Amino acid sequence: MGRAKLPRKSTTIDMTAMCDVAFLLLSFFILTTKFKPSEAIAVTTPSSVASKVAPNKDFVLVTIDKDGKVFLTIDDKQKRELVANSLNTTKNLGIDVAKFKAASFVGSSFSGLNSFLSVSEENRKGDVLKGIPCKDSTDNELVVWMQAINDAYAGSKMDLLLKGDNLAKYPSFKGVLTAFKKNNIQKFQMVTNPENAPVGSELYKKSMSGEKQEN
């Protein structure tokens, strides 16, 4: 007696559906992805449990790179013009206002500012530039910058951000703090990477119980 022969099933599966899904996801990720604009100043920020998202427009950003060099970014072009004009009158620097307006960041001393602005934008790289001098308490040029910025923002809200590199030494951070303090700026925000509160800590318990974080 012969057994009933089972029809041999093919092992190939129809891949069309899977292919559809794969490409659907692919197109989603292509459309949502936003490439990081290549930054002239390379900075790896430390992480913190702060949950407030950093403002991304109309900010004034002070960057400290890993060698402790300080750079300044003013997001608002109108304010850039105001700052340049006020520096031209107070310090008699003779800054080319149009070029200053176009520059995405400042990273040189007052004496080297004109040669800094004459370099093309692509060639202004954080590792070559000297940064704004501020470590020395006698020659803290950031104080003058912050004063000019303060005046430009008089009457309107200023989002002051500080973005420091993990490896930046404390003296440059302190120099920046001194510059802020001298201009009566007591409030600023530090850009960090988000991180979850450690399990079991008080903040963790707080957020678990639904309490809202203050900062």
Next chain:
Amino acid sequence: MAELDTSGGGHKKGPGVKKGKKLSTRVDLTPMVDLGFLLITFFIFTTTMSQPTAMKLLLPDDKVKPEEQNKAKESGALTILMGADNHIYYYEGQLKNDASNFLSASYNGENSIRDVILKKKAYVRSIAQDPNDPEHDLVVVIKPSQYCNYKNVIDILDEMSINVVKKFALVDIFDIEEQLIKKSDESAVKP
């Protein structure tokens, strides 16, 4: 005798005529799926989902006269000092002349600064006068030395928010403390 094909384009071809094999229209999509998923993984990894966050910091006003400043109670004060190479030190109350209460801690792991802060917090709670605000006297003073880096400062400030310390201050370091840190840093490297 040779047979002739007499069907004349009918359904059945003669046995001598080979039927043109009908090609399947099905394409093997496996490589295409592979490629799709490869690209998906690429875009998942390059996409920046997490926005940078910002941490608020309020600086004390230097111009306030000393007599108007808040005085910290010695029993509730904890001073944290940061040295080079992620070394961290602390003392409670005031620094003794012989520096016997100058102790070292670490950022994480054993003897972490978090435990130190929590211990201090529990101590302040236990001796608190006012039951409504038991942590009133707790003040953490943060003194970064010139050898520590930005990450250390942020870590400690972050520790303040993790442990919900309401009163803390970023203060300039004294020379004597700086020397102590330097000495301890050097002795820590040797062994």
